[in-house]
Amino acid sequence: MDAVAHSPLTRKLSAFVTLAEAELAVLERLHQRRRSFVAGQDLVHQGQSDQAAYILSEGWVCSYKTQADGSRQIVDFQIPGDFLGLRSVLLRTSDHSFEPIEDIQAAEVLASDLLQAFAETPRLATAILWAASRDEAMVVEHLVGIGRRDAEARMAHFLLELGSRLALVGIGSREGYDCPLTQYHLADALGLSAVHVNRVLRKLREGGLVTFREGHVTFDNRERLVDLAEFDPGYLDQSGPLLK
């Protein structure tokens, strides 16, 4: 409850676990090695090992895998406050690539820093583990979407999920949010062609549900959109981990 401008990560974790002064301090310390990267140039490439992890503080990133035939599947998007490559640090597997969608700011976190932080403040470790688990739940939900929802519901669900995630770190509002993704990004994430993405967006727009134009998403009728997507934010908003 002070006037300090907290990082998006701090903000996200605080929404679920009450963090003490000491924990906030450690969290702040993890943000020391600030770095920036330019749009389009891979941060980490498929197959690299022994990478550092990053805490994203500004800009968007996507994690993806490409196939032999050149098609790519975006697995997830990272927004401010998200960890990036956490798994590749704890274990040494970077099985996919990370590409900044815009120019970004991120704090580099070495494995040693992270392990030390975990040792000092177990509660923080739990909180971060919780965030990682939430990311995993999102991937699962993504899988369900691609496997069992048609293009329209998939898009609706995706835009709603993104809205909820952004709201948690203080970006955007219930009415909408700024979104730097192109229709190609959407296509690669949703397992559709860019052409079809365009048609689906048009249909949603003309149906008065949601408008995605010029880098901005506007929920024109949130209720009906939630209905169409069968969007249940339970997997995002669940209460925190064993926080006795």
Place this chain on the structure above:
Amino acid sequence: MDAVAHSPLTRKLSAFVTLAEAELAVLERLHQRRRSFVAGQDLVHQGQSDQAAYILSEGWVCSYKTQADGSRQIVDFQIPGDFLGLRSVLLRTSDHSFEPIEDIQAAEVLASDLLQAFAETPRLATAILWAASRDEAMVVEHLVGIGRRDAEARMAHFLLELGSRLALVGIGSREGYDCPLTQYHLADALGLSAVHVNRVLRKLREGGLVTFREGHVTFDNRERLVDLAEFDPGYLDQSGPLLK
């Protein structure tokens, strides 16, 4: 290198991390609370909380999510040696259901047992964390498959992955393996209709690539199958976690 019959989990972990006597003992102790479940009856249901975890020692299980319209998406299959509900214990979120495909044998693991085991043998903790990370990588690969591979490649990839996983716990061989899944299971896992699964299987069989009949998968031409699926087992076989 002794004559003791190790559990599938022990066997799996040993393939990647050399475990000392003490660690093997702790691992054995985790297998104490043996329980069995009958086919078709959910072990854990979507939305339950504070569940125990299980180590599957015999039989197959699938984890899935169902949607409002009744369709379901199978997220992953668990085979002997796999953990089940590990996430729901560490954090308290069971965001999907588990259904035994056959009658199964599993060891119940309470959160407290697990935490104690981790505290006693950090190397074991790392090994288990590695296994969890491997599971996550499989979900990602599954996502890519559904998003970017056609039905045939998807099926081919799935059957190959399963073969590799089973081989690791000593079930099946390079030529094939027993598989209790129905075509409905395959359909729900691969995001296809059961009818189409049947046709795809026929095509693969007639093409001389792989035969799935009467509960048995036979690789008729593994090389061409790998080629069709663009199967790269890197995400399964990677060397173990920071095991200095």
Place this chain on the structure above:
DNA sequence: CGTTAGTTTGATGGTCCTCAAGCACTGTGG
């Protein structure tokens, strides 16, 4: 011996892909 679960095959049609082309906007270099 009827019932149920699982497999197989045919017919029809919808969703979404591919190919193709046009448009708007931005930045770049002559």
Place this chain on the structure above:
DNA sequence: CCACAGTGCTTGAGGACCATCAAACTAACG
């Protein structure tokens, strides 16, 4: 200042892939 290329959005036409509906068949089981 303007041609030109590059990026992203938009729309049309045709067709592939896969879903859905329907029905027959087999094996297992009480």
